[in-house]
Amino acid sequence: MSELIQTLVTIGITMGAILGGCMYLILVERKISARMQDRIGPNRVGPWGLLQPVADAVKIFLKEDPSPAHVDKFLYRVAPMISVFTTLLAFAVVPFGPVGQAPSFMRFIIAPHIDVGIVFIFAITSLAVYGVILGGWASNNKYSMLGSLRASAQVVSYEIPLGMSVLGVALLAGTLNLEQILAQQAEGGIWKWNFWYQPLACLIFFTSAMAESNRLPFDLPECEQELVGGYHTEYGGLRFVMFFLGEYVHVVTVSFLISILFFGGWYFPWIATVDSAYPGEWLVKIGVLLSKVGAVIIFMMLIRWTIPRFRFDQLMGLAWKVLIPLSMANVVIVMTVLQFGWNRWWLLAASIGLFLMAGVMGVNAKRAEIRRRPRASRPAAWTT
Amino acid sequence: MPIAHKDVTWVEEPEFGFWEATFLPAIAAGLRTTIDHITLNRPVTQQYPEVKPELPLHYRGVHRLNRDEQGRVKCVACMLCATACPANCIAIEAAPAPPEWPDRDKFPATFVLDELRCIYCGMCEEACPVDAIELTHIYDLTATSREEMLFDREKLLEVYDETKNDPKDPVRTGRGRLGPASEFGTLPAVGPATAVEDKDRSADASSPGVIGKAPPDRYGV
Numbered sequence: 001m002s003e004l005i006q007t008l009v010t011i012g013i014t015m016g017a018i019l020g021g022c023m024y025l026i027l028v029e030r031k032i033s034a035r036m037q038d039r040i041g042p043n044r045v046g047p048w049g050l051l052q053p054v055a056d057a058v059k060i061f062l063k064e065d066p067s068p069a070h071v072d073k074f075l076y077r078v079a080p081m082i083s084v085f086t087t088l089l090a091f092a093v094v095p096f097g098p099v100g101q102a103p104s105f106m107r108f109i110i111a112p113h114i115d116v117g118i119v120f121i122f123a124i125t126s127l128a129v130y131g132v133i134l135g136g137w138a139s140n141n142k143y144s145m146l147g148s149l150r151a152s153a154q155v156v157s158y159e160i161p162l163g164m165s166v167l168g169v170a171l172l173a174g175t176l177n178l179e180q181i182l183a184q185q186a187e188g189g190i191w192k193w194n195f196w197y198q199p200l201a202c203l204i205f206f207t208s209a210m211a212e213s214n215r216l217p218f219d220l221p222e223c224e225q226e227l228v229g230g231y232h233t234e235y236g237g238l239r240f241v242m243f244f245l246g247e248y249v250h251v252v253t254v255s256f257l258i259s260i261l262f263f264g265g266w267y268f269p270w271i272a273t274v275d276s277a278y279p280g281e282w283l284v285k286i287g288v289l290l291s292k293v294g295a296v297i298i299f300m301m302l303i304r305w306t307i308p309r310f311r312f313d314q315l316m317g318l319a320w321k322v323l324i325p326l327s328m329a330n331v332v333i334v335m336t337v338l339q340f341g342w343n344r345w346w347l348l349a350a351s352i353g354l355f356l357m358a359g360v361m362g363v364n365a366k367r368a369e370i371r372r373r374p375r376a377s378r379p380a381a382w383t384t
Numbered sequence: 385m386p387i388a389h390k391d392v393t394w395v396e397e398p399e400f401g402f403w404e405a406t407f408l409p410a411i412a413a414g415l416r417t418t419i420d421h422i423t424l425n426r427p428v429t430q431q432y433p434e435v436k437p438e439l440p441l442h443y444r445g446v447h448r449l450n451r452d453e454q455g456r457v458k459c460v461a462c463m464l465c466a467t468a469c470p471a472n473c474i475a476i477e478a479a480p481a482p483p484e485w486p487d488r489d490k491f492p493a494t495f496v497l498d499e500l501r502c503i504y505c506g507m508c509e510e511a512c513p514v515d516a517i518e519l520t521h522i523y524d525l526t527a528t529s530r531e532e533m534l535f536d537r538e539k540l541l542e543v544y545d546e547t548k549n550d551p552k553d554p555v556r557t558g559r560g561r562l563g564p565a566s567e568f569g570t571l572p573a574v575g576p577a578t579a580v581e582d583k584d585r586s587a588d589a590s591s592p593g594v595i596g597k598a599p600p601d602r603y604g605v
Binding site: 032034035036037038039040302303305306307355358359360361362363366367370 | 397400401402403404405406411414415417418419421422425426427428429
């Protein structure tokens with residue numbers, strides 16, 4: 001019984017924190033993008049626009065909920081729910097604090113002791129694409145359908161490097177349980193962070209995660225110039241917000257994953273270690289984890305407003321020609337190092353080597369493509 | 385004239401090197417730009433309702449009908465503005481001018497301008513021979529019904545009274561007299577704007593504005 005109450009309290013706190021956090025992350029993103037574009041951003045509602053999320057939420061809930069006459073009513077309504085439900089569900093196995101040290105009324109993970117944690121997350125988040133596909137299909141609109149087709153192609157392609165890049169970490173840790181992966185890094189200290197052994201996997205994971213959550217520069221499914229609004233063209237009000245929220249929660253989940261898998265979770269030298277014992281240390285540890293997550297999210301926002309959108313064939317080329325071979329090679333290298341019991345620091349060298357090799361191959365391929373490209377010959381008279 | 389060879393710059397695609405293939409330096413450079421904008425934030429935003437924008441002098445806003453020095457409407461109801469108007473938003477009813485107005489034949493009995501139809505192109509102002517209609521700097525025009533946006537003669541004259549002393553909306557011609565077009569006695573004889581020499585190509589034109597010899601008569605007339 002107490003277990004049930006604990007779980008319910010944890011779910012309540014987590015959902016509230018995620019949804020409220022997402023609202024304020026949207027405000028942060030609006031502010032950051034405004035500053036990047038030499039604007040001010042929301043500043044009317046409350047001091048510095050701090051009440052803007054509240055105003056937005058009120059507006060959205062009071063909005064009319066129309067559905068076009070030509071849509072499939074059932075799927076049209078279900079699609080955004082699938083989108084937001086699956087992304088929220090994926091958060092169930094993510095530890096958001098020092099799991100052993102939680103206060104008695106809650107836990108720092110909704111579903112503890114799940115040994116297939118990573119697999120669970122990937123299985124559930126890849127279900128989110130059903131929301132997108134069904135939404136686009138049920139809208140009965142060419143732009144929506146093209147957007148959802150793009151989304152499915154993109155998400156299915158980027159699932160592979162996403163999973164493969166984590167495979168290296170899982171092999172190193174010997175487990176798929178996120179709590180244990182975190183605990184191993186925390187016990188080992190800063191030099192046991194998986195980032196040092198798997199920097200390439202971290203880069204691949206970050207890139208594919210951005211593509212998974214349809215963030216710029218990979219937001220082809222909702223590319224305005226070509227597809228109006230993409231798969232959510234026909235959606236408005238609360239239903240659109242559910243899609244939007246689904247994507248944002250995905251971003252949050254992925255940032256948690258990056259912090260936990262590669263950057264040691266709540267561990268930080270001196271202030272938040274396994275041995276640290278001072279009152280309120282769990283609060284500090286949560287703070288450390290959340291600041292890591294926040295840093296990843298801010299970096300994603302920076303990237304979003306820095307890099308222009310890819311072309312669709314470039315996007316697919318990046319996944320199939322670059323990220324998948326690289327992540328496969330990375331897994332092979334990890335297996336080799338583990339099999340022969342070599343020093344793990346070789347993995348860092350191997351990652352850098354792989355990256356350089358990819359660069360060389362990329363430049364050769366590009367030069368070959370430029371050589372084969374049909375081109376106008378320079379008139380002889382113009383050579384002077 | 386063909387382009388001289390020395391004026392042609394042959395642009396080659398920049399060399400694609402190792403670092404370009406890895407994307408990372410380009411991303412880092414882009415990040416530096418965006419982060420620079422965040423840290424050295426110089427917003428160009430105007431806080432609109434509190435701070436009004438500084439409009440250029442040639443801004444085209446709400447119309448006004450100018451008055452002459454006796455406070456009468458300058459308009460002579462010649463219909464040139466209504467004819468020039470591409471949006472067809474000016475409706476004028478002309479009436480014979482009162483006998484105590486000896487300087488004109490007609491005056492506008494009604495002058496209704498639909499501010500909602502108007503596209504603010506300023507062609508009425510250009511067409512007006514007596515500089516009676518002018519566009520002001522007023523841009524924040526609101527009403528609760530379409531009827532309120534139909535500005536009649538009195539309303540347009542009110543706009544003139546409101547804006548005539550605003551430095552941004554100077555009356556663009558000397559106040560008082562009607563414009564030069566009303567001075568029939570001194571109007572120049574009708575003639576080409578520029579003299580055409582006999583050896584010029586346009587001298588052979590069949591009609592003004594056409595360059596070249598008149599085409600052979602295709603219809604045998």
